[in-house]
Amino acid sequence: xxxxxxxxxxxxxxxxxxxxxxxxxxxxxxxxxxxxxxxxxxxxxxxxxxxxxxxxxxxxxxxxxxxxxxxxxxxxxxxxxxxxxxxxxxxxxxxxxxxxxxxxxxxxxxxxxxxxxxxxxxxx
Numbered sequence: 659x660x661x662x663x664x665x666x667x668x669x670x671x672x673x674x675x676x677x678x679x680x681x682x683x684x685x686x687x688x689x690x691x692x693x694x695x696x697x698x699x700x701x702x703x704x705x706x707x708x709x710x711x712x713x714x715x716x717x718x719x720x721x722x723x724x725x726x727x728x729x730x731x732x733x734x735x736x737x738x739x740x741x742x743x744x745x746x747x748x749x750x751x752x753x754x755x756x757x758x759x760x761x762x763x764x765x766x767x768x769x770x771x772x773x774x775x776x777x778x779x780x781x782x
Contacts, residue, residue, distance in 0.1 A: 715740030
């Protein structure tokens, strides 16, 4: 089954924002604190902050709590580095996709996302 989108209202830094042991969003200032990112296509406008987000993503991949993918409206090199490191170390790829704003805005929370169909194909 294709993973479902988790549309975040605000950007997120994985460092201090996601518990890699559980996949839970733990940033006390984030409006969606408490949701679980594990296996979801995390849709957020942009990432925030720390370069340590790369190591948090790699650790989440190692323990099996990572999101299935990230979709953003702005590129983020730090998440891309984390994905590349995880693929090199553990053989697991976490796609990082940047969409034009119209495509990004068209993704609904809970929508199924097909990660194998090239550019994201959605299922209502």
